[in-house]
Amino acid sequence: MTLADVVLGIMFVGLIAYGLFGGADFGAGIWDLLAGGTRRGARQRELIEHSIGPVWEANHVWLIFVLVVLWTSFSGAFAAVVTTLYIPLTLAAFGMIARGAAFAFRKSITTLPMRRFLGAGFALSSLVTPFFLGAVVGGVASGRVPPGIATGNVVTSWVNPTSMLGGVMAILVCAYLAAVFLCGDARREGAEDLAHEFRIRALGTAAVTGVAGIAGLFVLRGDAPLLWEGLTGRALPLVGLSVLAGVVAVGCLVLGRYAVARVASSLAVTSILVGWAVAQYPYILVPDLTIEEAATGRPTLRAMLLALAVGAVVLVPALVYLYLLFQKSPPEGAAAGEAAGHATEASSAGPYG
């Protein structure tokens, strides 16, 4: 393991965190889209809003973290990726703006047409943003981003079979994670019927994701032979782990063990992401640029490592505090000694942690 590997590894931890926490937030938006008419979907939408309200901004920062670590430590590779893939990245950024703004402002608006408009904006952008991010991953993983600034094809680098697979899988995984997380959140709010609804959705999405994943392997064999080779070779144990964790998660969902299902589902997603990294190691841009070649100077990498270590000491307790507060918090007003029955909703809302 070189210094560059370590820094990129930490970046990848941020990417996984974004995939799990940010991904579940996107997925919640997808379920918001599919929740049905204004009246019928109201309770589900309320649960979704409770679940992501206080945490989505923090979860979203993982993406910023990934970007800044990349551009400082692997500047050339970063510049190559963002210039060649600027179209899906710009569209994803627009999606994030629309999603964040619509979600944030929807709550403060009371007129129904405006709420519907913002709700639709939130839900639609939750669908398209992971698609474009998945397409970006597909473009990088299938070796369509050559080193150099804007040297790759700005269209075919993301309009190709692997990118489409990446986009579709990203949507499915987000929706699956969100459904699993929402099961537990619904139960915490005492809405066992909602938990049941999301359990059915989680199981349905799990089935679709599994089928799409298997079909996807054949797409990769034709379109991204190097990735295919890695996933079925060196990274095979991780792919196996992912499948196993997925099966365990489904079992837990059937049994109603939502907390364990949450962990198993996260493990399934994490191991497939790590599998991608292992499959493409030691290249950062397959098949031309290795991690070592792409890394910037030692002093910067060392400064980065120090900053990451000190930053983690500050950040991790803060994040844990946010999730704990959110998970176990008393209802509004309880801290001031008010009767618990005073606040209409009991201890609110699920964390993603």
Add this chain to the structure above:
Amino acid sequence: MPYVLADAAQNLFPAREQMALSLGWHIIFSCFGIAFPVLTVFAEWRGHRRGNAALTELAHTWAKAMGVLFAAGAVSGTLLSFEMGILWPRLMDRFGEIFGFPFVLEGYAFFIEAIFVGIYLFGWNRMSPRAHMLSALPMIVSGMAGAFFVVAANAWMNNPTGFRLDADGRVVDARPWAAMFGPSTWPQVVHMLLGAYMVVGFTIASVYAVGMLRGRRDRHHWYGLLIPLTVGAVAAPVQIGVGDWIAGTVAENQPAKLAAMEGLYRTTAGAPLSVGGLFQNNRMNYALEIPRGLSLLVKRDPNGVVRGLEEFPPDERPPVNVVHLAFDTMVGLGSALLLLALVFGFVWWRRRRIPETPWFLRAVAVSGVAAIVALEAGWVTTEVGRQPWSVYGILRTRDAVSPAPGLWLGFYAVVAIYLALTALTVLVLRRLAHEHDTPAPQEVDARPPDDRPEAVAVR
């Protein structure tokens, strides 16, 4: 792709405009991220200590507005981090290891800020008052730290330090920590922080001044005007001194920028200070000149020599009129705000009350817009004044831009998105101003309106 013929030259102008629009929008919301929590938690603390329900309710309203503004700032900041690479890949490719580093630290600061904004808004009435007010501290500190890191990166573009270039122009011996502390960093950071306090102070005060002009002269409006106006009024005179400091730094390190700020063509001993006017055919016309003013200000010597634009090749001079007029706008509005601060301070000192005459309230009512325009003008001064350079003296902006085909189309999309985002933000803030029960984005349950009085009383 034949249908979108494009190259770096075609991308340059739209890319610059896109960056200017994105940054110019974001900078306003960053100010609120930096300064608004301070005002809010101050009101909360006073309300709690004195059992003053009007103050507590004011703090709660501000906390909600803060949540809206933070959400708008967070999403616009995300777009910026994409644009840095998408629009200016050669800046990131070549200098990412130095220039990018403060953004890593800023990423952490922003992370902490986002976490504690969530905690602060979610924890309202859920945590003990003391714990709740303490949860605002990390938000305040990380907001200021974030401003430091971002401005440090900008200061590095003005005065690149902390590395060497080899014969091929590649960065060697990068010292990312040292690079954050170049000569421009501290004056720029302090200038920005004070600017943020002025923008937030005067903007919030102006909202309540409008209310008072419409006849709403209750305690809520009285505190809503007094607290932020005091903050703005304290920052304004300090800002004039800091402005002098930063002008000296620019004179020393970026003489072409200073010459453009003043439209000074010939290198002059005893150079005048030019107010207004137009720079035509290499001279200032129609300007009000204060003899020897510039020399006195930047050299502390009425006969000091100030370098003019003639010393720089024509292709290394910034666009003079934009920089000069932006600079004058900033100084003019800053001085007007200082005057307002002095009137307020004098009346408060003599009579212990807010001057509630219509003219004073009208002046406060426009002070928010004035502070924001001054902020933007100052930002135009430093950014356009650095042109044609992206990294001063090393990398030209036109060499930093991406040559990707079709890139310029993004500009139109960004214009449309920001128009919509601005309209939405204004809509939500107006609602908040009229109905205090409107929940903030990060809050989880809005309470029924009839809960409010007891809730306030208990706190």
